[in-house]
Amino acid sequence: MAREVITPEKPADVTHPPMEPVEELRVERPSLRDWTDLRLGWWGFVRKNLDEPMPPGVGWWQTLGNLLLTLLMFQFVTGFALAMFYAPSPQSAYESVVHITTQVPLGSFVRGLHVWGSTLIVVVTVLHILRVFFWGSYKKPRELTWLVGVLIFNVILGFSFTGYLLPWDQKAYWATVVGTRIAATVPFVGHDLLVLIRGGEEVGALTLTRFYAIHVMLLPAALMGLTAIHLYLVRRLHIAGPVLPQKGKPVPFFPVQLFRDAVVVLVGLGMLVYLAAAFPPAIEAMADPAGTDFSPRPEWYFLGLYELLKIMPQGFEVVATVIVPGLVSLGMLFLPWLDRSSSRHPAMRASIIVAGTAVCLMIGLMTLKGILETPPPHGESHSEPAQTHAMRVE
Amino acid sequence: MCECRNCNHCDKKDDSLTVSRRKVMAWSIGAINLAVFGAVFGPVLGFLGSPLKARTKKEWVPVCGLDELEPGKTKEVTYVVRVKDGYTMADHRYALFLKREANEVVAIDPACTHLGCKVQYQEKQGRYLCPCHGGVFDTEGNVVSGPPPKALLRHAVEVRDGQVFVQRNA
Ligand code: HEM
Ligand code: FES
Numbered sequence: 001m002a003r004e005v006i007t008p009e010k011p012a013d014v015t016h017p018p019m020e021p022v023e024e025l026r027v028e029r030p031s032l033r034d035w036t037d038l039r040l041g042w043w044g045f046v047r048k049n050l051d052e053p054m055p056p057g058v059g060w061w062q063t064l065g066n067l068l069l070t071l072l073m074f075q076f077v078t079g080f081a082l083a084m085f086y087a088p089s090p091q092s093a094y095e096s097v098v099h100i101t102t103q104v105p106l107g108s109f110v111r112g113l114h115v116w117g118s119t120l121i122v123v124v125t126v127l128h129i130l131r132v133f134f135w136g137s138y139k140k141p142r143e144l145t146w147l148v149g150v151l152i153f154n155v156i157l158g159f160s161f162t163g164y165l166l167p168w169d170q171k172a173y174w175a176t177v178v179g180t181r182i183a184a185t186v187p188f189v190g191h192d193l194l195v196l197i198r199g200g201e202e203v204g205a206l207t208l209t210r211f212y213a214i215h216v217m218l219l220p221a222a223l224m225g226l227t228a229i230h231l232y233l234v235r236r237l238h239i240a241g242p243v244l245p246q247k248g249k250p251v252p253f254f255p256v257q258l259f260r261d262a263v264v265v266l267v268g269l270g271m272l273v274y275l276a277a278a279f280p281p282a283i284e285a286m287a288d289p290a291g292t293d294f295s296p297r298p299e300w301y302f303l304g305l306y307e308l309l310k311i312m313p314q315g316f317e318v319v320a321t322v323i324v325p326g327l328v329s330l331g332m333l334f335l336p337w338l339d340r341s342s343s344r345h346p347a348m349r350a351s352i353i354v355a356g357t358a359v360c361l362m363i364g365l366m367t368l369k370g371i372l373e374t375p376p377p378h379g380e381s382h383s384e385p386a387q388t389h390a391m392r393v394e
Numbered sequence: 395m396c397e398c399r400n401c402n403h404c405d406k407k408d409d410s411l412t413v414s415r416r417k418v419m420a421w422s423i424g425a426i427n428l429a430v431f432g433a434v435f436g437p438v439l440g441f442l443g444s445p446l447k448a449r450t451k452k453e454w455v456p457v458c459g460l461d462e463l464e465p466g467k468t469k470e471v472t473y474v475v476r477v478k479d480g481y482t483m484a485d486h487r488y489a490l491f492l493k494r495e496a497n498e499v500v501a502i503d504p505a506c507t508h509l510g511c512k513v514q515y516q517e518k519q520g521r522y523l524c525p526c527h528g529g530v531f532d533t534e535g536n537v538v539s540g541p542p543p544k545a546l547l548r549h550a551v552e553v554r555d556g557q558v559f560v561q562r563n564a
Contacts, residue, residue, distance in 0.1 A: 288487065
């Protein structure tokens with residue numbers, strides 16, 4: 001196909017010289033691709049990303065970020081679908097979720113995708129953080145990529161905390177009563193914070209609307225902005241590669257690394273679909289502030305904190321609610337400035353590796369303890385926890 | 395070289411603005427931006443913070459008949475109060491432990507003083523147990539063990555015409 005490039009006649013009074021690619025694309029009958037490229041610069045953008053150089057040694061561990069991105073899109077789509085059937089008020093929330101689960105065609109499955117998706121995102125985010133941690137990829141010049149990542153992690157935890165309340169069943173209600181009370185343990189401003197979060201003294205209609213607005217508006221907007229910055233930084237600074245530079249030339253992102261990404265996405269989403277279909281989430285009895293015999297449990301990844309609360313002696317709960325989580329968050333946030341070694345090799349930053357591993361082990365063990373002590377989900381054994389405690393008293 | 399720095403469209407030096415005029419404009423733009431932020435976030439923050447100002451008043455509510463309580467025993471009762479819940483009036487069900495001693499009735503709130511789970515009364519041991527983090531209270535509501543920092547809350551009680559009333563927020 002012969003293209004005739006039109007050289008624009010430059011009128012004397014035009015002081016704006018056309019930019020280069022524009023000039024190149026001034027063909028008489030442009031293909032759709034050229035036409036869009038002239039206006040959007042889209043293909044150049046795609047090309048640049050597909051050609052992104054991957055240092056030798058980049059492999060399967062670097063696929064987790066992409067899997068996260070895909071899972072996030074799933075959350076967004078399934079969440080949008082759920083929002084179309086959900087009604088955030090104490091009078092209707094529970095009923096609308098029961099309706100979604102039992103009446104709406106595929107409702108149980110879509111809800112399953114959203115619920116299991118949230119769990120998978122937490123698991124994959126933790127894996128992604130661990131891989132960045134052990135590779136030391138947060139070091140100069142990628143400090144801000146890491147910092148934005150930690151903010152994203154907190155947004156993700158915010159999603160799960162606010163989302164947990166929405167079904168307005170017993171589990172939702174009590175986990176929120178306890179979870180918000182944690183804010184009240186903050187010295188001095190605790191009570192005001194509690195009222196602000198709950199929208200009143202008690203968990204009620206305004207708590208639900210607050211959590212809903214945060215869950216479907218504030219956090220998605222924050223997450224999108226932060227993820228955009230994160231990805232921009234990842235591309236701008238390029239992937240860090242193995243801790244010790246390996247021999248060989250950089251390989252373009254496409255096709256090898258993108259193929260790995262696609263395989264991991266297939267496996268991850270396969271798991272998600274399987275879990276959603278095989279283990280659709282249940283819904284318990286409706287929230288009842290006077291309900292007897294209910295033993296509240298938070299979402300499994302908050303169980304570590306929950307166990308920590310159990311072992312805190314009287315009067316020290318602020319250690320478990322504010323000090324420990326605060327120190328862990330600050331430590332994560334400022335990790336690139338705490339770890340001052342210039343080498344990324346684990347042996348050269350042994351203290352940080354040991355400290356990080358210790359914190360992870362503690363969290364892991366506490367979470368495991370919590371999981372083992374949790375009665376099987378969804379109610380069959382409501383009376384069991386009371387018995388366990390009864391034995392403890394004697 | 396163009397000195398306005400924010401365009402690459404011309405190669406002419408733009409000298410129509412003096413430095414001081416440029417500064418005045420830059421500061422004005424900043425001030426206008428601040429005003430815009432204030433106009434959005436001021437009202438919104440005030441609006442979101444409004445629950446801090448809401449005042450709750452105490453009210454006497456009937457919970458059960460005195461004859462339903464056995465002397466010396468603790469009984470869990472539930473009662474319903476019509477409360478203002480945000481944008482609606484709603485019937486809220488609450489639980490309460492009532493303990494009758496001679497002619498006095500003690501009303502113990504079931505919310506654990508640790509983080510607010512509902513405690514359960516074990517009659518055999520004469521203990522309130524919290525299912526959350528293992529708080530234990532005695533029949534008077536005082537802490538026996540576990541993380542709770544203080545005794546279970548007591549509501550003021552009045553017995554009028556054989557009917558037990560407690561005072562609570564409504
Ligand atoms: C929604 C959540 C997230 C998404 C979508 C995401 C996405 C990505 C992607 C696509 C990459 C490049 C490929 C890879 O290394 O896997 C990446 C790299 C990176 N991520 Fe994330 N990420 C997320 C969360 C986080 C979190 C929570 C942290 C840290 C606390 C983090 C820190 C980093 C760092 C430092 C890099 C650069 C790694 C390197 O250069 O080798 N990310 N992220
Ligand atoms: S809420 Fe009762 S022990 Fe924590």
